[in-house]
Amino acid sequence: MGYKVAVVGATGNVGREMLDILAERGFPADEVVALASARSLGTEVSFGDKTLKTKVLDNYDFSDTDICLMSAGGSVSKEWSPKIGQQGCVVIDNSSAWRYDAEVPLIVPEVNADAIVGFTKKNIIANPNCSTAQLVVALKPLHDVARIKRVVVATYQSVSGAGKDAMDELFTQTRAVFVTDPIEPQKFPKRIAFNLIPHIDVFMEDGYTKEEWKMMVETKKILDPRIKLTATCVRVPVFISHAEAVNIEFDQPISAEEATDILREAPGCLVIDKREPGGYITPYEAAGEDATYISRIREDATVENGLSMWIVSDNLRKGAALNAVQIAEVLINRKLIKPKARKAA
Known part of the structure; x- marks a missing residue:
């Protein structure tokens, strides 16, 4: 008997992607x-060669559902997650609501x-x-070999990370530039078309944004609490895929060649690094792909045991x-859950 799976938020960017990937x-x-919510009742979404009609979360009984x-x-x-x-259904949550709860595992397989x-x-x-x-998919195999001490990362994050309205705003503003229509930012604090915005999520008291804080705290929880990380997160006028310029300081010596060999063998990583024009991956090329792409691997002579690299991935897929x-x-492969008995229709 197979499993019963519910996708909550099925009409959103990530929800639709979840259905596609399943x-x-x-x-x-x-x-x-x-x-989905009551306003989306009956909205049709694709699941393989099938079409599903959305039901309302508020009225749904999860007692015979295995995974949400x-x-x-x-x-x-x-x-809703608690x-x-x-009701005995395991929730895999894509929001930030439970990431920092000590009793909730934060997982990158x-x-x-x-x-x-x-x-x-x-x-x-x-x-x-x-x-x-x-980020952690690329850091993990290197950390296992040379132990990471410090990470400095600048992100170049696509508008899809802020939802469908944000993607619509980039499209509308881009069109407005060419037809000389007025541009009025709504989803973003400033114009996003042909621009960069060094501000994602709310500002905190220390001057960092919450997006930057998330990267620091989550990397420590997932990978190693001893790692020091500082981030600058930037929204860019790209529809899908996030890119990151990453500088890493290690405890042990590691060359660019060694790092490249390690990353070529690492799960989830794909190294594209030819050191020639076009010999790297861009966000456009990563869109729709599952891998975390790594390019521009090079040694940083300004610190002892330092490397720099470029990391790109589809934020709607690997990122969510x-x-x-x-x-x-x-959960299934490790036999941590079994299918429940189904209620009679």
């Missing part, structure tokens, strides 16, 4: 249910799959921030939907 990977589900992929925002997750978990066993405390597993997920589905696969 179908693409042949996830062992007998039944997949699309859930939650991508409906932090406030919805904060209210209720769903108490290529990095810390063993930590998943802690999910039984609340029946909730957290998905990391999109910019953190791709793919990682969530991979977590569900870990």
